Amino acid sequence: MFRPLASALLWLAFACAPAFAVDAPPADAAVLEAKVREIERLAVTAHWSKSDAAIEALEQQASALTPLQRHRIDFVRLRNRALAGDQPAALKGLADLLKQDLPVPLRVRVYTTATGVAANLEDWPLAFAWLNEGLKYLHDSPAESARLLGAASYLHTLVGETGRARELALQALDNVKQGNDPRALCLALSDVALAEDHAGHFSEAEKWRHRQIDACVRAADPIFIANGKYGVGKMAAAQGHHDEALKWGREALAEFEQVGFAVGAYSARLVIAESLIASNRQLDEAQAMLTDTLRYYRQQKSDLAIAETERLLARLAEKRGDIGKALLHTKQAMAVSEAAEVQARERRLAYLQVQFDTRLKEQQIALLEAEKQVAALQVTATKRWQWLLGLGMAGLLVTAILLSVLLRRSFRQRRRYRWLSEHDSLTRLFNYQQVRKLGEAAFARARDTGRPFTAIVADIDLFKQVNDRYGHAAGDEALCSLGAWISEAVGDNGIAGRSGGDEFTILLEADAAEAEATMQRLRARMEPITVFGQTFRINISSGVCQAGGEAATLEQLVHEADQALYRAKHEGRDRVVRAGEGAATLVPAAGLVVVGSGIQFGRHASERCLSEIREAEVVFCLADPFALAMIHDLRPDVVNLGVHYAPGKDRRDTYRDMDAAIMAQLRAGKQVCAVFYGHPGVFADVPHEVMRKARAEGIPARMEPGISAEACLYADLGIDPGHRGVQSMEATHFLVYDRRPDTAGLVLLWQVALSGDLSCTRLHAEPEGVQALVDRLLRWYPADHEVILYEAARLPIETPRADRLALRDLAAARYEEYTTLVIPPLEGPGGKPGVEQDQLPGS
Known part of the structure; x- marks a missing residue:
């Protein structure tokens, strides 16, 4: 968590220290000097409102103050205005104060605070300029050097110069150690801890925070005591010690609130909420804290803090099983993070410009x-x-x-x-901001002259697959090549830039027909790309929109082109679609396809299965966790049907809840893909029932086969069902209906763990049920007849289970819900019992 607002305001907390060393005043001025020093002491040790009240009480004697005393009081007043939230006014006042004839120690202190306020207001050129001016006075004011070095360390942290930030913070600490100022030591230790934090050295940062707390307690500085405790909690959370983080976070929150430091209090709330979510407890409290914190940061327009809060809300929603809300918060966090990255680039650019x-x-x-x-x-x-x-x-x-x-x-x-x-450094086209800047001028010029104006939004089809299959270097080369081809196709006739990721925006002072011709020339120019000996092709989809009555602004025009791009994707990709044409075909009719994931999704899923998953509007899945995770990579919006299971719940009710979830989407007119473990039509109630219901309501429904556990069984055990025949039954069905096994052939009994469960609520094996199955089988098979407990391997790194044991020992064996009992023929070829060992080729 990196919150510039909180850190910048903490500078203000230490920038106003106790009174400067001055010559002993005359007796009649000693009282005034004592009051000024008391104001400076309250500014550090109490809520800012107390020092403000003391300043107001001294107003009646203002005419008796010396110029230096007035400057010192003005400094405290301006620092309080910043803490109270009126930072623009504080910044202007500090700039005016720097124009006065100030002693060097006070001037350095004003530069330090002014730098912090300018950084908080994101006026980075001014912040770095003031920092450089202040650094010139380091040798003239050694006593104040630590504070200014701390400010320099903080600004270098903001622009990503963490190594330099750490050097400056340690230099400030060395300067402080040469004196005897406990509060200066408190502040210097906090600077070192902050630098270690942002360098990613969490355990080191935690040690520095403990030293900070000890020093700040000796200095009686309540804000930095709370800040140190907040830092310990934050570092503990970063290392996974959430109980410890919760303890320190609560202490920091209470102390921040006691001194009225709102920014610190909200930072502490994030540490508490993160620890509650990670430990899966008091989630309602975490929800309330995050909701209040998000409101505050939105008022403050602190993008990084908003993004962090949204990410925690996403994790909380995920803990509660609300995948939809988790996805929404994740998208909001990503959107705000993009804005924060823009600000970070602006900070970096300002730093480089000043340097x-x-x-x-x-x-x-x-x-x-x-x-x-x-x-x-x-x-x-x-x-x-x-x-x-x-x-x-x-x-x-x-x-x-x-x-x-x-x-x-x-x-x-x-x-x-x-x-x-x-420009974008990779494609060498204009970046997003420059495209919009130049585009606004061109759009206005076209409207004034009556010339046509067209926007094109294009991106690479299935770009993620390029990165996944060929590597990120191939993805970068694809973007670089496409940028060159776009530059050739557009030339000087338009404005072309990279909007972000694999999306590009092109603006032309031409009509839609010319724009489509340009895109066709671009598509014709594209050729295979070779990276590290691998050759591949890319295709692009494009949306084109010409300015008209509905597109009153450039933003609306680009939005319409983006919607046309969406249609191009929906209609099959690798095409150019003009906005407003054929929009009615966007809404597809409802349809259902049921596919099988196979036993090992990564190996068994067919291309048809993967295609159905990618193209469907809504994807449901009932599979093992490994398959679900891989499907989630393809479709992050996949709906897990497994959430309908519950301990003690009748499985028939569970199946009907799954039916209802799928039918609700079909009745809403959606194209639905339902993925089921193995073969979707084997020992599966839901697929057949939902297909029957869909067809009864006139909704097209079909099933794509998958590899079943039975198919894996034949391969793993080397059994050919055509040699002696096979009889395949569900174990409970075999018991209830008193089915007679064909002992001359192979017998497969499925879901042995649930034998005899007529309540349909059990999810584990019970020895009594298995023993009842054994007793029934002993009618036809001897007690020492060798049987096999089989479980297919779900991952390539696993081996299938094939435990051979006597029939009498089945009740004591270990079972999973998916364990299958394999009963070989009573006699094999030649009168030998067991599974056939010698089969003729092609039998």
Whole structure:
């Protein structure tokens, strides 16, 4: 969890420390100085409102204050305004305060707080500029260096320079150790802990947090004591110690609320909620905390904190089995994360720009110094021999060349940074922001001149399969190649850019027919791609929309093109679809296809089965956890029918609940694919019943076969059912209906664990039921007749179970719900009992 808002406000908490060292005031001014120092003490040790109240009480004596005392009180007041939430006003006031004649220690402290407020308001160029200005005073004010180094460490953390951030924080700590300021030690330790946190060194960060708590307790700083406890809880949660995280999180929350520090309190609530969800307890409390926290962060417009809260809500919904809500929160978290990434890039760009400007100024200063030296040489040269004049002119020439080279390099670097800020580094097309910026101008120009304007949205069909099958390097090469082909097809006739992922946006000052022709030229230009010796092709689908009455803005026009792209995907991919044409065909008629996942989904699932899963509007699944996980990768929206099972629940009721869930989607007009374990029509009540109901209501329904456990049994045990014949029955059916086995052939009894369960509520074997089955079989088979307990392997790394034992020992054996009893013929070929060992080829 990384929350810039909380961290920036914590700077404000330590930026106003106790009174500065001043000369002893006269007796009549001692009282005023004591009041000023008390205001500074309250600003650190109590709620900000108390120091505000003390300032108001001193207003009547303001005329008696010295200029320095007024500046110190103004600083506390501005810091309080920032803590109270009025940060724009605080920032303006701090900028005005920096224009005053301030002593160096106070100036450094103002720079530190101003940098934090500017960062909180995301004015990154100003934050880095003020930081660099403040760093110039480090040697003039050693006592304040730790705080400014802490601010520098924090800003470097924000732009991803975690190594540099850690170095600055440790440098600040070394400076603090040389003095005897307990509060400065408290703050420096918090900076080191924060740097270790963002570097991913969680156990190290937790140790630093404990040291911070001890130091802050000695300094009597309630905000940073609570901050340290919050940090310990956060690190404990990151390492999976959720009971410990819950304890520290609750302590931090109580202490943050006691001092009125709302940002810290909401951060602590996230640690508590995360620990409650991970330990699967008090989920209602976690829900309430997350709902309140999400509302707060949305008011604060803190995208990273919103994304973290949405992810925790998704995990909570998943814990409660609400897959739909979990998916919704995940999508919202992803959307907000994209905005946060944009902000992170802006921070990084601002950092690089300030660094660049700083280096440029240093270079310019160096050039000015060089020019001064040249001038001095010229003055000296006039007093020396004539031949020294030539030497001076040569020096001028060298300096001019150096200046030219440096300026040219500076221009190139500036142009390169601008290009990087406007283009996608992989495809070299415009990035999303630049496409919209240029597109708005082109769209307005087209409307003013009456020229046609068309938007195209395109993406790569089944791009995830390219990454999964050939690797991410192949995916990058596909995007790079497509970017080059788009650039060739569009040329200077339009604006083309990468919108994100594998999606591209093209804007043309042309009608829809010309746009379609452009896309056809692009599709014709596409050719096979080879990466690491593997060659593959990609196809693209495109949506085209020409500006008209319905598309009043560029945003609406792109949206209509995106909807047309959706139709292109729905109609089979690899095509160009124009918005507004054939929209009525988008709504398909309801239909049902039932497919089998096989026993090992990764090996047994057919291409037809996978195609049905991908193309269906709604996918239901009743399979083992491994198959369900793989199907979830194909279709994250898959509905798990297994949730209808419950201990003690009649399986017939469970089956009817599954029927109802599938029929509800069919009656809503959806194309439904239902995936069942093994062969969907073998020992399966739900597939046959739901197909019967669908057909009775006039809904097309069909079944695609799959590999069954019986097919695996023949392969694993080496049995040919055609040699002696086979009799296959459900174990309870065999008992209840007193079926007579054919002892001369193979007998298969399925679901042996549920033998005799007429209540349809049992999910495990009971020795009494199995013994009843053994007693029945002993009518026709001897007690020492060898039988086989068979279980098919569900994973490639597993081996099938084939335990051979005497019939009399069945009751004491181990059973799973899917265990099958294999009874070989009473006599094999040649009068030998057991499974046939020598079969003729082709028998």
